[in-house]
Amino acid sequence: MSTLKFSANKHSDFSKTLRSRVNAYFKTHNISKHANKSMVSKTAVMLFAFFAPLILINTGIIHHTLLLFVLYTVSGLGMAGIGMGVMHDAIHGSYSKHRKVNKYLGYTMNLIGANATVWKIQHNVLHHTYTNIQHADDDINVPFFLRFSPHARRYWLHRFQHVYVWFFYSISTLMWITAKDFVRLTRYKKMGLLNREQEYKRELFKLIGWKLLYYSYALILPLIMVPLSPWIVILAxxxxxxxxxxxxSSIFQVAHVMPSTEYPLADRDGVIENDWFLHQLETTSNFSPRSRFFSWLIGGLNYQVEHHLLPHICHIHYRKISHIVIETAHEYGLPYHMKKTFVSAIADHVRMLRQLGKTEMATVSS
Known part of the structure; x- marks a missing residue:
């Protein structure tokens, strides 16, 4: 992978001021930047929501189709809660000041069928560093039938992507736990993001082992234990x-694939026009800042701007520090994108997908 660089010192005063003010907030209130009791409680709730329904299913006492679907659905919500509100912070290193705590909580990613190692490269390294940069941000490097960047090639079928994208969003985690992790692990090896052949083989072995474990208690054991037709269990x-x-998918995509966000390109020397902090402000959008429960439910990911600027801080603090980020951005005349509700964010996301489906490939950076 060719190395991209961000412009040095541009708007550096903003980043220094922001860090200083945020650090002062935590020092003044004598609180840690990491998880608090509320975060620990949420972790317990999400783990319970994921595992408790599966345990009930695997006891073999579930005889009713509707109840089976309800239990699997609750487990799915717990799975999403673990992904957005537990492992996300842990793999960023923001859950705890202790590396081992972050490491072991990061394995909750593996327990829900995905893989912490692959996610760390995809998300922490590629997405957070090169947000919305074509070919560098793996979150917008999608199959040919989807177009998430104005710099990607456009095909005639993209005119309908705002309609059919929801089908692919709905099967995204299923594809993730079956094929995508293997594809990405191999690609990251070719890109030089895994150090040695031995490391690749070790990670591949662990990847297979974790997935066999997940499928064992999430599908194979229920097929054996549940006294219903196999096709019903599979459907559930x-x-x-x-x-x-x-x-x-909805939560993550409305943070970046939006009409208000930018899609910068590097110059011939591989340099991005803005520094990294301004780049994050231009390529990221918040939504639904007033709903505390919604924010709790989705792991603070409605505060994506704060998360991208300060990923080392646990999401439980984003709502409070968002006021500091807004004030500092406005003070320096920098953008701060935000939609008032999740519904309006979804509407804008659909609008952006339609626009990307109709507009030809961009030839210059935004």
């Missing part, structure tokens, strides 16, 4: 992933 399992996929 798929329903769980439809719920999880739609929920997670």
């Amino acid at each position: 399992f798929l329903c769980m992933h439809v719920v999880t996929g739609l929920w997670i």
